[in-house]
Amino acid sequence: MSDPLEKDPQxxxxxxxxxxxxxxxxxxxxxxxxxDIVRGELLPGTKLGETELATRYGVSRGPLxxxxxxxxxxxxxxxxxxxxTRVASLTLPDLVEIYHVREAxxxxxxxxxxxxxxDEEISGLVALLSQHEQQQDLKxxxxxxxxxxxxxxxxxxxQGSHNDTLIQMLIGGLYHLVRMYRYQFxxxxxxxxxxxxxxxxxxxxxxxxxxxxxxxxMRRHISRARENIERSTPPxxxx
Amino acid sequence: MSDPLEKDPQxxxxxxxxxxxxxxxxxxxxxxxxxDIVRGELLPGTKLGETELATRYGVSRGPLxxxxxxxxxxxxxxxxxxxxTRVASLTLPDLVEIYHVREAxxxxxxxxxxxxxxDEEISGLVALLSQHEQQQDLKxxxxxxxxxxxxxxxxxxxQGSHNDTLIQMLIGGLYHLVRMYRYQFxxxxxxxxxxxxxxxxxxxxxxxxxxxxxxxxMRRHISRARENIERSTPPxxxx
DNA sequence: TTCAAGCGGATTGTTGACAATAATGCTTCA
DNA sequence: TGAAGCATTATTGTCAACAATCCGCTTGAA
Numbered sequence: 177m178s179d180p181l182e183k184d185p186q187x188x189x190x191x192x193x194x195x196x197x198x199x200x201x202x203x204x205x206x207x208x209x210x211x212d213i214v215r216g217e218l219l220p221g222t223k224l225g226e227t228e229l230a231t232r233y234g235v236s237r238g239p240l241x242x243x244x245x246x247x248x249x250x251x252x253x254x255x256x257x258x259x260x261t262r263v264a265s266l267t268l269p270d271l272v273e274i275y276h277v278r279e280a281x282x283x284x285x286x287x288x289x290x291x292x293x294x295d296e297e298i299s300g301l302v303a304l305l306s307q308h309e310q311q312q313d314l315k316x317x318x319x320x321x322x323x324x325x326x327x328x329x330x331x332x333x334x335q336g337s338h339n340d341t342l343i344q345m346l347i348g349g350l351y352h353l354v355r356m357y358r359y360q361f362x363x364x365x366x367x368x369x370x371x372x373x374x375x376x377x378x379x380x381x382x383x384x385x386x387x388x389x390x391x392x393x394m395r396r397h398i399s400r401a402r403e404n405i406e407r408s409t410p411p412x413x414x415x
Numbered sequence: 416m417s418d419p420l421e422k423d424p425q426x427x428x429x430x431x432x433x434x435x436x437x438x439x440x441x442x443x444x445x446x447x448x449x450x451d452i453v454r455g456e457l458l459p460g461t462k463l464g465e466t467e468l469a470t471r472y473g474v475s476r477g478p479l480x481x482x483x484x485x486x487x488x489x490x491x492x493x494x495x496x497x498x499x500t501r502v503a504s505l506t507l508p509d510l511v512e513i514y515h516v517r518e519a520x521x522x523x524x525x526x527x528x529x530x531x532x533x534d535e536e537i538s539g540l541v542a543l544l545s546q547h548e549q550q551q552d553l554k555x556x557x558x559x560x561x562x563x564x565x566x567x568x569x570x571x572x573x574q575g576s577h578n579d580t581l582i583q584m585l586i587g588g589l590y591h592l593v594r595m596y597r598y599q600f601x602x603x604x605x606x607x608x609x610x611x612x613x614x615x616x617x618x619x620x621x622x623x624x625x626x627x628x629x630x631x632x633m634r635r636h637i638s639r640a641r642e643n644i645e646r647s648t649p650p651x652x653x654x
Numbered sequence: 655t656t657c658a659a660g661c662g663g664a665t666t667g668t669t670g671a672c673a674a675t676a677a678t679g680c681t682t683c684a
Numbered sequence: 685t686g687a688a689g690c691a692t693t694a695t696t697g698t699c700a701a702c703a704a705t706c707c708g709c710t711t712g713a714a
Contacts, residue, residue, distance in 0.1 A: 199496060200496050200497075200666090200667065200668095201667075201668070202484070202667080202668090225694095225695070225696095226695075226696070227695075235668085235669095236668060236669050237669085237670090237696090238477065238480075238667080238668060239667080239668070241477075241696095241697090242480060242481055242484045245441075245481045245484050245485050246484050246485065246488050249485050249489070250488070251580075251583075257438060257439050257442070257675095257696085257697085258439075258674085258676055258695085258696060258697075259675095259676070259677085259695090259696080260695070260696075270580070273578045273580040273581065274580055276523060276578055276580075276581065277520070277523070277578070277580050277584065279523065280519040280520055280522060281516070281519055281520065284516070284518065284519035339512045339515055339516070340512060341490075341509070341512040341513055341515075341516050342512065342515065342516055344490075345584065345588075349584075439697065440698070441697080441698090464664095464665070464666095465665075466665075466666095474699095475698060475699045475700075476666090476700090477697085477698055477699065477700095478697080478698070480666095480667090496666085496667085496705095497666060497667075497704085497705050497706060498665090498666080498706070498707090499665070499666075
């Protein structure tokens with residue numbers, strides 16, 4: 177728990193983080209801290225002392241503060257001047273807000289993806305889907321892969337929009353919050369069969385280059401997920 | 416040009432910036448620097464030396480760097496490690512991307528506003544509209560007020576969504592870029608009559624609490640503005 | 655004349671120390 | 685016994701100096 181940062185362990189997921197260095201110290205501590213928050217290493221509400229973090233990551237307080245400022249603008253940290261920073265704790269209404277934004281943004285992403293995705297990207301998406309369907313057949317402990325796989329599906333469509341502003345907002349901004357929530361509450365879609373079917377129809381719309389249909393389906397897909405969240409038991413009352 | 420920051424002159428617009436202090440130095444220099452960029456005081460592409468800025472604003476490099484990092488994540492500054500930071504220069508494709516995002520986000524904002532706006536907020540919006548119509552009648556040099564007034568209209572609807580995530584993304588993130596572009600190219604809507612009419616219909620939908628209609632109209636409104644931009648002469652070729 | 659390699663200057667990245675602010679615990683008085 | 689006020693203390697905010705990196709220029713040779 178007190179290892180210097182050096183990006184030691186496996187970093188297979190989170191493509192944001194290029195395992196090696198090559199960037200500045202502040203950038204590395206930013207990536208590392210973000211990862212620790214998202215993966216639940218640092219629990220929401222945790223008070224983060226600057227000197228403590230600085231020694232923990234083996235850097236000075238300068239770069240650390242820059243990283244904190246950036247995480248703060250990504251809503252992963254909450255800071256009060258002269259008091260301190262703590263890990264953002266998402267409430268259920270916050271998550272509902274995020275899903276409204278996702279609905280709008282990813283709907284647009286699907287529309288643009290239908291226009292701008294290359295044929296190779298689409299066929300890659302088809303392959304990913306059949307892979308997910310096989311995992312679903314196996315009915316193994318697919319919770320983890322299902323979770324990340326779902327994210328991966330959405331990732332690819334977002335990238336397929338070829339709109340950098342959109343990509344930044346979604347992947348650089350919102351998805352870390354969603355992932356943090358999922359890790360925190362082990363929230364896995366409890367409607368995997370239906371979700372897969374929705375994914376399949378979205379891909380069909382993409383293959384048909386039907387932007388309006390793709391947007392409509394994606395919005396429905398996310399809207400249902402949101403309703404699912406709204407109906408679910410609030411955090412802490414999970415079985 | 417070399418006055419200490421102290422927030423000296425008129426700051427009637429940009430409600431983001433509370434003229435007085437009360438926040439930390441880094442926060443103040445962040446706000447001031449952002450304002451200078453948006454208002455075109457610092458032109459796009461300008462190289463920003465840290466020591467130079469530090470002396471200019473009368474602070475040390477520490478707080479300044481924190482402000483720079485935050486502006487960078489808002490896409491107002493572009494930074495290259497070990498090289499330097501410069502004011503972001505928007506290209507036309509960038510602006511088109513932003514308008515796609517605005518279409519999605521403000522469409523959702525209008526939908527939510529129809530549900531969540533208070534009656535007082537709506538009547539305030541009606542008053543604002545009639546005020547704009549009068550200014551339009553006067554046909555004075557309404558370029559400036561038209562510009563800011565349009566922004567104000569959209570501001571209010573965004574706030575009316577009562578979705579903080581959405582508000583942050585739009586007002587805290589995207590609108591500064593839009594304003595920067597408008598100041599830079601003096602881009603005022605060259606279809607004011609039509610835009611006003613579209614505003615009026617949006618408000619009607621809001622009054623009817625028709626979320627779907629409000630979203631549809633808002634999306635059309637922004638989509639048309641985007642098409643207008645796409646057809647327009649690229650920067651530098653303006654008369 | 656042109657290209658490449660090496661050097662110098664300037665700028666950014668990082669650090670540790672100093673100052674200021676807010677939370678905490680204790681003392682004291684009603 | 686409780687509450688208000690004050691001093692202490694730990695933490696954050698800020699600063700100035702040090703180290704590392706990059707850019708441009710000179711210099712030399714092909």
